[in-house]
Amino acid sequence: SQQGEEDPQALSIQEGENATMNCSYKTSINNLQWYRQNSGRGLVHLILIRSNEREKHSGRLRVTLDTSKKSSSLLITASRAADTASYFCATDLVGGSQGNLIFGKGTKLSVKP
Amino acid sequence: DGGITQSPKYLFRKEGQNVTLSCEQNLNHDAMYWYRQDPGQGLRLIYYSQIVNDFQKGDIAEGYSVSREKKESFPLTVTSAQKNPTAFYLCASNRGLGGRLDTEAFFGQGTRLTVV
Numbered sequence: 283s284q285q286g287e288e289d290p291q292a293l294s295i296q297e298g299e300n301a302t303m304n305c306s307y308k309t310s311i312n313n314l315q316w317y318r319q320n321s322g323r324g325l326v327h328l329i330l331i332r333s334n335e336r337e338k339h340s341g342r343l344r345v346t347l348d349t350s351k352k353s354s355s356l357l358i359t360a361s362r363a364a365d366t367a368s369y370f371c372a373t374d375l376v377g378g379s380q381g382n383l384i385f386g387k388g389t390k391l392s393v394k395p
Numbered sequence: 396d397g398g399i400t401q402s403p404k405y406l407f408r409k410e411g412q413n414v415t416l417s418c419e420q421n422l423n424h425d426a427m428y429w430y431r432q433d434p435g436q437g438l439r440l441i442y443y444s445q446i447v448n449d450f451q452k453g454d455i456a457e458g459y460s461v462s463r464e465k466k467e468s469f470p471l472t473v474t475s476a477q478k479n480p481t482a483f484y485l486c487a488s489n490r491g492l493g494g495r496l497d498t499e500a501f502f503g504q505g506t507r508l509t510v511v
Contacts, residue, residue: 286437315499324401324485324502325438370437374498382428383500387437 286314286371286386294392301358303389305371306351312374314347315383316356319368328356328369333376363395398422401486401503407511408473408480416471416506418486426491427469428500431455432483441484444469445491473508481510 289304305314313332317325331338331347331354338345344357358365368390372383399420408414418427426445430438440453444463458477463469469488473480484507487500 313498317500317502322483322505322507324504325487325500327499327501330499372500382440382443383498384440385430385438387435 286373286384288369288371288386288389290389291387292390292392294394295361297361297363297393297395299361299393301361301365301391301393303356303369303391305354305356305386307354307371307373307384308352310376311349312376314345314354315372315374316343316345316354317370317372317385319370319388321367325370358391361391361393363393365391366393367391399486399488399501399503401484401506403506404504406506406508408508409511411475413472413474414508416473416484416486416508418469418471418503419467420469420488420501421467422488422501423466424488424490424501425466426489427463428487428489429453429459429461429469429471430485430487432485432505438485441471480508483507 286305286307315330316328319325329340329345331345342359347354368388370385370388372385402417428443429441439455441459442461444450447466450463460472485505486503489498489500
């Protein structure tokens with residue numbers, strides 16, 4: 283079952299520009315998480331935002347959550363070539379088996395030097 | 396260092412053969428998960444376990460089996476009944492039921508399985 287859907291599917295920008303990725307979901311959540319995956323590797327957790335939070339920052343990352351629109355966005359500021367990766371949102375559903383995360387298909391980000 | 400380890404990194408399976416993928420964690424996490432990832436796709440849940448000696452089917456459990464005899468270990472067997480097993484397999488763990496609202500998952504580096 284697909285809960286989170288990222289948009290766009292692919293994004294190509296120049297180094298120094300900001301990158302924005304969006305995630306929409308369908309049912310109520312406990313929290314929403316963003317992960318990063320380098321090609322052929324495992325996922326790395328970036329940031330978690332709880333359902334009662336609206337914005338969260340971590341370094342160059344800024345995540346917003348709008349529960350009324352069932353959507354979240356991930357902003358990477360001043361991007362670097364090393365940010366090139368796929369980014370996934372994952373939702374922890376209310377009423378779901380706690381701890382089970384539902385992943386979207388990801389946004390593939392390419393940052394050109 | 397604490398973490399989650401998958402082995403092998405690459406695995407080749409002949410038609411009709413069962414193979415087992417290893418996943419070990421030393422994070423003291425209660426919950427462990429197996430996901431399958433196909434090219435350009437998200438992660439699909441195969442099986443999960445919230446506690447030792449208990450596990451549940453995910454969205455695509457057919458053709459797979461698991462065991463959870465120890466807290467640290469959650470091996471996945473890809474059986475001959477899985478008709479299209481070529482994929483990237485990811486194991487993850489988190490605090491599960493004990494994590495309340497903080498269910499950050501830690502992932503292994505994955506096993507790439509290819510049918511030859």
